[in-house]
Amino acid sequence: MATPKFKTLYDPVFNNNPIMLQVLGICSALAVTTSMKTTVTMCIAVVVVLMGANIVVSAIRRFIPGSIRMIVQMVVIASLVIVVDQFLKAFAYQISKELTVFVSLIITNCIVMGRTEAFAIKNNVIDSALDGLGNGLGYSVVLLVVGTVRELFGMGTLFGVKILLPVTEAGGWYYPNGLLVQPAGAFFVVGFLIWVVRIFRPELQESE
Amino acid sequence: MQQDSVLKTFVVAGVLCVVCSIFVATAAVALKPxxxxxxxxxxxxxxxxxxxxxxxxxxxxxxxxxxxLFECIRPIVVDMKSGAVFFDEESLHKAENPSPGSEIAIARENDVARVRHIPQYAFVYVYKDAGTPITTMRDLHSYAKRYVFPIEGQGLWATMYGFIALEPDLNTISSINFYQQGETAGLGGEIANPAWQRKWVDKVVFAGKASEPTITILKYGFPNERDDQVDGIAGSTLTCKGVQNTVRFWLGQRGYGPFVNKIKMGDE
Known part of the structure; x- marks a missing residue:
């Protein structure tokens, strides 16, 4: 089952998750996870950019001069992000308004440049595509978990639909925890996730 | 890794830039509409x-x-200096595309909403029945059901953009909303919450015969005793101050005030 191809895809989702283990891309993970709508859109955008950047960089890897390697990667990533941003503005205007600058900031997301530099520049197109997809999904899994916790307990809704009825409105029993909607709330949730992962994978814990 | 020639480096960089620009430009142009x-x-x-x-x-x-629904909305153009109203297409077009340098600068000491300058010709949106044309001041007096004023001003972190709607007496507030703001989520960001916005309904902008707006947002928890007072949001004193200043500025004499006076006095 664990063929090398499958491993390329599967590894970054569970074993070597970019957020939980490499602690990359935290800034956007904190900023966009206040509601599930923005979270899902952000996940899709990151997966598209990661795969696209990995494929393009891998395809032209033999032509890229070493001295301007990083600049080339940056140009490719930036172009992809601008195009994704333009698409969101054209077809998902409301959500793109909520995401504001965070789509453009995918350019500086450490995961994207990290993967093109660490993987795509040395590997073939198919492996690079899988690596991009895997890392994108790894990022997405964490974002979706964080987004679910924050929107459900922070606002009592999921995808904007009321699940827990808040006390303040409509006379429900649940009082939304405002802390979770704040950036600090995301830190708590991400920290908690990292802790859970390390309980199940003790080999990750640093030696004293 | 072998050393790449300078020429090759330049060629690769050049080709890459051209390809990427075409890619980005195509997407931008194609999606613009x-x-x-x-x-x-x-x-x-x-x-x-x-x-x-x-x-x-x-x-x-x-x-x-x-x-x-928009057939019930009639955009009109207001001269912010004199309060004069224009109904013609040309004026609407002029307000839509203001000529550079036509803005009215607001002196720092008067600039409570911190907008720096306002347009010379500003839009006001009049809510009326779908079939009723409004082309004169008399029509405005007879058919306007609400006046919607675009407002903007500095909050705690960023400029807040929104609308305030008044009843035809141009004193009673029928609604306020903010469609773009960057206040702290959960605190100042609550200005976008319809539950808070509903607290503005039926409040008045001017107490008694006041010529400048007296509408006040109270600090959270203060007893609300007057009809020109709106309850504040907990932990958002500075944002609320910004909202109060914004509303006061735009409905005051340096904002839509001259227009408001004109309508109130029943000027033809």
């Missing part, structure tokens, strides 16, 4: 929300619905 349509639609939806015709908690209306 959709983006423009979205922007216009969004602005119209926000005007409709302010006029009380659309409730966003019931979902975002589609383009056709907005088109129909």
């Amino acid at each position: 959709y983006q423009e349509a979205n922007k216009t639609l969004d602005k119209r939806v926000n005007i409709l929300v302010a006029a009380g015709l659309v409730d966003l908690s019931a979902g975002y209306p589609d383009a056709g619905e907005v088109e129909t």
